[in-house]
Amino acid sequence: MQLVLEKRAERSNTIALVSPVIAIGLTLVTMSILFAILGKNPISALGVYFIDPLTDSYSLQEIAVKATPLVMIAIGLSLCYLANAWNIGAEGQFLVGAVAGSWLAVKTQGTDAGPWVLPAMMVLAAIGSALYALIPAICKVRFGASEILTSLMLVYVADLLLDYLVRGPWRDPKGFNFPTTAEFDPVAIVPVLIEGGRLHLGGVIALVIVAAGAVLLGKTIKGFEIRVVGAAPRAARFGGFNSNQLILLTFAISGALAGLAGIIEVAGPVGHLQPGISPGYGFTAIIVAFLGRLNPVGILIAGLFLALTFIGGEQAQIAMKIPLDVTKVFQGILLFYVLACDSLILYRFRLVFASPKVSSGAH
Amino acid sequence: MGLIEAIVLAVLAASTPLLLAATGELVTERSGVLNLGVEGMMIVGAACGFGGAWLSGSVIIGALCGIVAGVLMSLIFALMTLGLAVNQVATGLALTILGIGLSGLIGSRFVGEKISLAPHLYIPGLTDIPLIGRILFGEDAFVYFSLALVAGVWFFLYRTRAGLILRAAGDNHASAHALGYPVLRIRMFAVMFGGACAGLAGAYLPLAYTPFFIPGMTAGRGWIALALVVFASWLPGRLVIGAYLFGAVTILQLHAQGWGVGIPSQFMSALPYLATVVVLVLISRARTGGSTAPAALGTVFVPDR
Numbered sequence A: 001m002q003l004v005l006e007k008r009a010e011r012s013n014t015i016a017l018v019s020p021v022i023a024i025g026l027t028l029v030t031m032s033i034l035f036a037i038l039g040k041n042p043i044s045a046l047g048v049y050f051i052d053p054l055t056d057s058y059s060l061q062e063i064a065v066k067a068t069p070l071v072m073i074a075i076g077l078s079l080c081y082l083a084n085a086w087n088i089g090a091e092g093q094f095l096v097g098a099v100a101g102s103w104l105a106v107k108t109q110g111t112d113a114g115p116w117v118l119p120a121m122m123v124l125a126a127i128g129s130a131l132y133a134l135i136p137a138i139c140k141v142r143f144g145a146s147e148i149l150t151s152l153m154l155v156y157v158a159d160l161l162l163d164y165l166v167r168g169p170w171r172d173p174k175g176f177n178f179p180t181t182a183e184f185d186p187v188a189i190v191p192v193l194i195e196g197g198r199l200h201l202g203g204v205i206a207l208v209i210v211a212a213g214a215v216l217l218g219k220t221i222k223g224f225e226i227r228v229v230g231a232a233p234r235a236a237r238f239g240g241f242n243s244n245q246l247i248l249l250t251f252a253i254s255g256a257l258a259g260l261a262g263i264i265e266v267a268g269p270v271g272h273l274q275p276g277i278s279p280g281y282g283f284t285a286i287i288v289a290f291l292g293r294l295n296p297v298g299i300l301i302a303g304l305f306l307a308l309t310f311i312g313g314e315q316a317q318i319a320m321k322i323p324l325d326v327t328k329v330f331q332g333i334l335l336f337y338v339l340a341c342d343s344l345i346l347y348r349f350r351l352v353f354a355s356p357k358v359s360s361g362a363h
Numbered sequence B: 001m002g003l004i005e006a007i008v009l010a011v012l013a014a015s016t017p018l019l020l021a022a023t024g025e026l027v028t029e030r031s032g033v034l035n036l037g038v039e040g041m042m043i044v045g046a047a048c049g050f051g052g053a054w055l056s057g058s059v060i061i062g063a064l065c066g067i068v069a070g071v072l073m074s075l076i077f078a079l080m081t082l083g084l085a086v087n088q089v090a091t092g093l094a095l096t097i098l099g100i101g102l103s104g105l106i107g108s109r110f111v112g113e114k115i116s117l118a119p120h121l122y123i124p125g126l127t128d129i130p131l132i133g134r135i136l137f138g139e140d141a142f143v144y145f146s147l148a149l150v151a152g153v154w155f156f157l158y159r160t161r162a163g164l165i166l167r168a169a170g171d172n173h174a175s176a177h178a179l180g181y182p183v184l185r186i187r188m189f190a191v192m193f194g195g196a197c198a199g200l201a202g203a204y205l206p207l208a209y210t211p212f213f214i215p216g217m218t219a220g221r222g223w224i225a226l227a228l229v230v231f232a233s234w235l236p237g238r239l240v241i242g243a244y245l246f247g248a249v250t251i252l253q254l255h256a257q258g259w260g261v262g263i264p265s266q267f268m269s270a271l272p273y274l275a276t277v278v279v280l281v282l283i284s285r286a287r288t289g290g291s292t293a294p295a296a297l298g299t300v301f302v303p304d305r
Helices: A013-037 A042-054 A057-082 A090-107 A117-143 A147-167 A201-219 A221-231 A233-238 A243-270 A281-291 A296-320 A325-346 A356-360 B003-030 B038-056 B059-083 B088-110 B132-137 B141-159 B161-171 B173-178 B183-209 B221-231 B236-258 B265-269 B271-286
Strands: A002-007 A347-352
Touching (some): A013 A042, A013 A296, A057 A090, A057 A221, A057 A243, A057 A296, A090 A281, A117 A147, A117 A243, A147 B221, A147 B271, A201 A296, A281 A296, A296 A325, A325 B059, A325 B088, B003 B038, B003 B141, B003 B183, B003 B221, B038 B088, B141 B236, B161 B173, B161 B183, B173 B183, B183 B221, B221 B236, B221 B271, B236 B265
Antiparallel strands (some): A002 A347
16 A cells, blocks of 8 residues: 655645645544543643633733744744745844843833833844844845754754853842843833733734735735745745845744834833743744744734644643643654645545556556 | 773764764765754654663663664654755744654653663673773674674665665755656655664664763764764764864763863863864865765755656
8 A cells, every 4th residue: 555646737826825724633542542642631621721721811811922922923933934945043143132122121121211121122132133134134145054054053052142141141149049121111121012911012013014025915015925935946046035044034024023022021020031032933933934924914813823722732731730741742753644644735645456566666 | 901902982872973973974965964963863862762762671672772762753743844855944933942842741751760870791701801802802782783783884874775875865865866766765764764773873882881861961972973074074984083183072071071181071061062073074174176065965856757
C-alpha cells in the first residue's frame, strides 16, 4: 500500500478555508489521546483547556492580552514568509524591542517626565528591533548567509543581553537582588482600557496593525510585490521587482512589529524589565502566522486561538496538574497538522494498493 | 593533569555533540533534504537518553534510547516532507517546537536526578603517557565513536555506490528518479540517519557532559550543528575541524569566566552564537562564485508515477 500525491490542476480554495478547521480537529483528537496517556480524563481536560477560559470575563481579557503580542509578531512574520524570507528570530527581536524601549523608561525613572515617554519608548523599541532584524537580512542580501540560522542565533544573543542588563546596570537597587528593573513610572505604563481590568491599549494597537496589514497586502503595490516575489520569483524578476530590497523591507517591518510587541508586553502586563518576559511568543507567532494562512484576519483569529491554549494550559496546570509543557506539545502538533492539511490544497492524496516496487521505483 | 590536557579534554567533550548532530545532518542534506529540526530531535534525545540511563542504570541503554527517540522524531519529519510534500523549512521548525515541548514533558520527572557519567577509557601504559596519553587514549567512548562515524560517512559518500546514489538524489532528484533510483526511500533513510545522530548527540549531553537533565539543555547546539554543515561546505572532513573549532570557542568562554577576565559573563556566553553568525557570513561570502550545497537541497520532490 502506498500513499500517492496527485497535483491538483489548480489550488483548491474550499480546502484552503477548511484545512485549518480539520487541523484543529485532528489536534484535539491527538491531545485527547495524550491526556489519556497522562492518566487524565480527556473530556474534562479539553474542557479546562478550551471551554473554561471562555466563561469568565477575567480569562477573556487575559486571552486578548496574550493574543496581542502573538498577533503583532505574526503579522510581521507573515510578510516575511510571503516574500520567502525566513525570519525565525522574532523572539530575539521581541526581547531587543523590550530592551530598547525600557532604556527610556529606566532613564526617565522618577524624573517627572511627561506623557511623551510611552510613545517615545514604542518608537525606540520599533527602531531598535528593526535594526536588529536587519542584521540577518543584510547578511542574507549582501553575503548570502542563511537568514534562518543567523536570525535564530541572534535570539540567544538578545536573551543574554537582556539578562546582562537586568542583572547589571539596570538592576533595581531595592529589588532584593532579583534580576529586574524597578517598576516603571506611570507615564511609562501602557494604560488599561477598562478600569481594574487587564485589557490594555496594546490590544487596540494590534487591531490597527491587523487592519494595516490587510490594506498593505490587499490594496498596495508593495503588498503585491511581496506576494509575487514569494510565490513566483521568476515572474517577479521579469516584473522588475527587487527581491533583495523586499527581504530588507519585510525583515525591518517584522522586526519593528516584534519590538513593539516586546515593549508593550513589558510596559503593559509585566510593568518592569526582567528575564523570562516571553513564554516563547516569537516562536508561537510562527504557528499563528501559518495557522492564519499568512492572512491578517486569519492571523487575528489564530492568535486568539493560540492565546486560548496558553490560558487553558495555565488553568489545566492548576486544576488538573497537567504539566505546562503540554501546551508546547499541543502547539507543535497543531503546526504539524496545519502544514499537513495545507498539502491538501495543492495535492490530492490517494492510497494505491500495488506492489511498492512499481509505485515508488522507475516506470 | 595539566591545564592543557584539561582544556583539550573539555574541548573534545564540548565538540562531540556538535560533531555527531552535524554528521547526521550532513548525510540528510546530501540526500537533498533540509531538516531544520535538529534542535528538536536533540532535545528529545537528551530527555530520553537521560531517562533510559536513569531507569536502567546503563549509559549504553541511555544512548540507545536517545537514538530511538531521534529516529522517531525524524520519521514524523519524513512523513510530512517526503510523504505529504510539505515545506521542509516549516516542518523543521515545527519539529523543534514539538521537540522542546515533548522534552519538557518527558524530562520533567527526571529534573533533579543524577546519574554517573559515561566512563573514560583507561588503557594502562598508553593512557599514562604524559601529555598525549590522556588526550588520545582517555576519552569517553562517544568521542571515538563520533570520529569513526565521520570517517564511515566519508567512506560511504565517496567510496561506495550507495553513497554516490545518495548524492545523486541530493543533486538532481529528477535524474536520479529517471534512472530508476527510489529517491523518496533514499531520502527517508538519510533523514532517519540524521535523526539517529541528533538523538545520540542530545543523549551525549546528560550521559557524558553533565550528569543531570535540565529543560532546554541543548541550548541551541542543534542550530549550531546546522551552521557547521554550511561551514564544512557539506564535506565530512571539514566538519571535524569546524566542530572542534566551535568546541574550542565554547570552552574558551567558560575558561575566560574562570580566569576572571573583566567582561560580563553574558557577553562571553554569547560568543559561540556570534561566532556562528560571523562564520556563516564569511563562508557564504567566500562562496559567492558558486554554491557547494547539494543542488536539490530543500526542494520538494513528488514523483510522477
